[in-house]
Every structure is written in structure tokens, then in C-alpha cells.
Amino acid sequence: MTKDNNGINHTNGAEHQSLVDSMSLFLDNGRPKLGIFWYDVANQSLFGVEKMDAEQATFINGRATISAVPMTYWQKQNHRAEAKGDTRSIFYQEHNYTLIPRGRVFLDEATDHFYVCVGSWLYDGVAGRKVDAEKLHELQEDEFNLPVDFEFVIDYIGTSDTAGRRNSYNG
Secondary structure (H helix, E strand, C coil): CEECCCCCEECCHHHHHHHHHHHHCCCCCCCCEEEEEEEECCCCEEEEEEEEEHHHCCCECCEECCCCCHHHHHHHHHHHHHHHCCCCCHHHHCCCHHHCCEEEEEEECCCCEEEEEECCHHHHCECCECCCHHHHHHHHHHHHCCCCCCEEEECCCCCHHHHHHCCCCCC
16 A cells, blocks of 8 residues: 555555455355344334355254344344434334344255244234235345245244243244
């Protein structure tokens, strides 16, 4: 790098290409991903997405997913929003991540089939709003590069200690 008269560093052609090559590792490679997400029913959009290439995953008990833990992710985002005073952020407004519709993408080792675990919110709706399952399916395909034949799986334990988490995936 060379400095200009204002003391600002500039790259040359080879250095620029090296930077571009470094960033290319992070481009979407079109491969299927595993991950976690939250779903904004009102805006029909995903947020809080964490993902990784499915081919990099480790199988445990016949299935693979990302190692991210929703509670830890939410706490980190909550602390950031509070530190910034971002009162409009859902992470600031809601401390209990289990009250927001969420899910996790898995890969089954035996069948090489992808599935997305969600809570009963997929069919029950959230706060009086119905969920457009077809739209959510499209969002999942796009965000995680999933094949069109992936399935949703309702993963809900209907015991009294989880009744408050009715609209969430329990994973």
C-alpha cells in the first residue's frame, strides 16, 4: 500500500485483487446451508439468520445442523441493541427469544433430505396473523439454498412448562 499526501493508504492492482480474492470465500456459493432463523410474520421476512454450508456440518445422531444456539445469539443481539439504544430493534424490545417465531434447518444423514423444524406457529399463526407457509417455504429455499422438496416439521412439546412457547420452535 502507498500513502497519498493526505496520509490515506491506497492499494495497487495486485493488492486490490488479493482483497477481492479474500472476500470471494464469503460469497454465496449456491450450496445448501444449515442454520437458524427467526420469522417476522407481519413483514413475511426472515431475520437473525445464522448459516453454514451443509457439506461442512458434522452429523450427530443421524442429523446435522449449525452449532449456533438461539438463546446465545438473541442475548448477544439484545446486548448490542441496548448498548446502541436501538429501541426500534426487536432484539431490544423482546428479551424472551422463545416468543418470536423461529426455526432450524437440518440435514438427515440417512436420506440426505433437508427439513426445517419450526413451532406450531406455522399453522396456528401468531398474534392473530396467519402464516403464509408457501411464502415461508420460498424464503427458506432462497436463504438457505434448499432444494424445493425440503419439508417443514413441527417440533413442539405440548407440556405445561412449554405452553408459553407455543409459537416457537423448541430447539
